[in-house]
Amino acid sequence: MATALVLLLALFIGPILFLRGEAPGPEEPLPSPTATLPIDRTVTSPDPGSDASTAIKVKLSDGAVVSLSMADYLWRVVAAEMPASFEPEALKAQAVTARTYTLYKRSIGVNPNHPDADVCADINCCQAYLDPDKAAANWGDSAQTYTEKIAQAVSSTDGQAILYDGAPIDAVFFSSAAGRTLSSVEVWGGSVPYLESVESPEGAEVPNYRTTVEVPAEEFRTTFLAQYPQADLSGEASEWFGETVPTSSGGVETMSVGGVTVKGTALRTLFGLRSASFTVEAEGDQVVFSVTGYGHGVGMSQYGANALAKEGKSYLDILTHYYTGVTVAPWSGS
Numbered sequence: 001m002a003t004a005l006v007l008l009l010a011l012f013i014g015p016i017l018f019l020r021g022e023a024p025g026p027e028e029p030l031p032s033p034t035a036t037l038p039i040d041r042t043v044t045s046p047d048p049g050s051d052a053s054t055a056i057k058v059k060l061s062d063g064a065v066v067s068l069s070m071a072d073y074l075w076r077v078v079a080a081e082m083p084a085s086f087e088p089e090a091l092k093a094q095a096v097t098a099r100t101y102t103l104y105k106r107s108i109g110v111n112p113n114h115p116d117a118d119v120c121a122d123i124n125c126c127q128a129y130l131d132p133d134k135a136a137a138n139w140g141d142s143a144q145t146y147t148e149k150i151a152q153a154v155s156s157t158d159g160q161a162i163l164y165d166g167a168p169i170d171a172v173f174f175s176s177a178a179g180r181t182l183s184s185v186e187v188w189g190g191s192v193p194y195l196e197s198v199e200s201p202e203g204a205e206v207p208n209y210r211t212t213v214e215v216p217a218e219e220f221r222t223t224f225l226a227q228y229p230q231a232d233l234s235g236e237a238s239e240w241f242g243e244t245v246p247t248s249s250g251g252v253e254t255m256s257v258g259g260v261t262v263k264g265t266a267l268r269t270l271f272g273l274r275s276a277s278f279t280v281e282a283e284g285d286q287v288v289f290s291v292t293g294y295g296h297g298v299g300m301s302q303y304g305a306n307a308l309a310k311e312g313k314s315y316l317d318i319l320t321h322y323y324t325g326v327t328v329a330p331w332s333g334s
Contacts, residue, residue: 174295
């Protein structure tokens, strides 16, 4: 009977063991997991509207067009546009601003400067762009820290945009203000409800916050008359400058030069000034501009954002301060 029982068990259990296979012995250990995430974490596909699932076509400085995820593109923009040493909340504000600006540029249709791309790497048209290898070379020993810091700023604000009436805004930004930002009317002549003048707290900590530009009087005369031939720049240089209409920040809205009314922004462009927040006077045979801040002055001030972050403000506080009447929320539109 015992022999029969053994044979019976062999007939039924043996095939089962064969089908399941043999368990590895000590010399054949089970392979280790290769994933770096916790083994109980579910990996899901990116949500629609998230940075990973949004493709951006970028025209590079060499003319090539590449396709990047929004996340990869924003990393390159933030690395180029804002010092990586800035406060994390300021970097987050920059990431949301850059994302919003990109979405806005796509929403207004084809740009003749880059008809085959959504955006380009020309700061005079779109936003600055810095390749990760070049960024790492610039940062030296801080490369890993700064790389991760910017990646965190982008990922922690994933998909978020600055919205007005439910649509992404024209999220313009600049480097530093002279106490206040400027409204869009003051700089570009058109009223935009979310681009109003607001206080901005940066100051002496900003590199080159106050600069001086000296222009020989004869060079000033030649340059100005080439653009405004109707001006009267006879006599002494001290007599050329008349009434100044100030901006809300104390800069130059308009100025009378040789009897011609000229916008401060035009003088900024003509003589390479860092901003239109300046005073001007004649000193001997020199025309001397004393300039405060850097940039056009509309929207978010980057150094102002960093100053607010140092005061404990969040990126949401920063964005709703610089852009009037907006909300910050995920955007899943085109």
